[in-house]
Amino acid sequence: MERVPVxxxxxxxxxxxxxxxxxQTAVTLQEDLAERIVATGCHGVIxxxxxxxIVDSFVGRMLSTIASISRVLDAETVVVGMRPAVAITLVELGLSxxxxxxxxxxxxxxxxxAAARAAEWVLTDGDEDAETTATT
Amino acid sequence: MERVPVxxxxxxxxxxxxxxxxxQTAVTLQEDLAERIVATGCHGVIxxxxxxxIVDSFVGRMLSTIASISRVLDAETVVVGMRPAVAITLVELGLSxxxxxxxxxxxxxxxxxAAARAAEWVLTDGDEDAETTATT
Known part of the structure; x- marks a missing residue:
């Protein structure tokens, strides 16, 4: 079985x-990530x-789920390296x-x-990214 | 075509x-890496x-080639994350x-x-290859 390394x-x-x-790969990745966040105490997931x-709705949902799981475990998630074409397709598909x-x-x-941790920002769902101060 | 991100x-x-x-993937990776080393001036490849x-002789040779290319471009190469079973198989296959x-x-x-850069070590090939002094 394919397993994405963390x-x-x-x-x-x-x-x-x-x-x-x-x-199955997606579920395994989510589990692996959750375990590693807890085991290592890391505060960031890239x-x-x-x-x-292609980033279709399945991958999009997986990324959202990972971000949610990480957030619950006190870790920020950032998705990097998106190709321009992928961004265009995402928007065309209505996935934000x-x-x-x-x-x-x-x-x-x-x-x-690092900046988010320093400022203890709270990641807010939604479009406008309202900045709120968090008490951790 | 599959392309391994750097x-x-x-x-x-x-x-x-x-x-x-x-x-093709191996050749593309070697080219990408060489270009990125030159473009970024990085001194390390992981x-x-x-x-x-499985690491068979093809992958083993690819890793060696990448290490050699990087060395010529003044970058150290380190292979990480090898599984125990892979190490055993490698030795059984006679690949060192x-x-x-x-x-x-x-x-x-x-x-x-970082340590290698600091000490300006010379990467020596395995067991028997003669050590040469480099002037960096």
Missing amino acids: LKIGDILLVSIQVDMSD IDITALD LNGIRTALNVERGMELI | LKIGDILLVSIQVDMSD IDITALD LNGIRTALNVERGMELI
Whole structure:
């Protein structure tokens, strides 16, 4: 069975999605990530989708689920490396990846997570990203 | 065509191999890596093989080639995340991954590269290859 590796780099878990996600792969990835967040105490999850030609509703939902799970476990999720064509298709499909932060590349994702942690921002679902102060 | 993404993290390029490597994928990866090393000036390449169940002679040769190319471009290569079973099979196959440094995980690989850069070590091929002094 395909299994997407979860790499720990400092305070961040990095996942690079390169294979077509099946139901089982997606569930395994979610479980692996949740376990690793708890085991390592990491506060950030970066999901790299550079290799993906297509982000359909299934992948979109998987990303949302991962972001939600991470949030419950006190970790920020940032999706990085989205291709321009993927972004266009996403919008055309009416998928807005609600609740998912994005960054251009891994380094910017790391900066975003560091900044978010520093400011203790709360990730808000929805379009306008209202900034609220969190008490952790 | 499958394309393995090359992620830049600080001074290091990270490649996570998750798909079966074809001739074409391997060549593309080598070209991508060489171009990225030159473009970014990175001094380290980390290749994660956590996802690989098998490292056969083809993959072994690809790793060696990548290490050699990187070395010429003044970058260290470290292979990380090898599974115990893969290590056993490698030795049984008589492949010793000459000239390739290994580390347990990405973080240790980064430490190894940082230490190597600091000490300006010369990467020596495996057991018998003669040590040469480099002027960097």
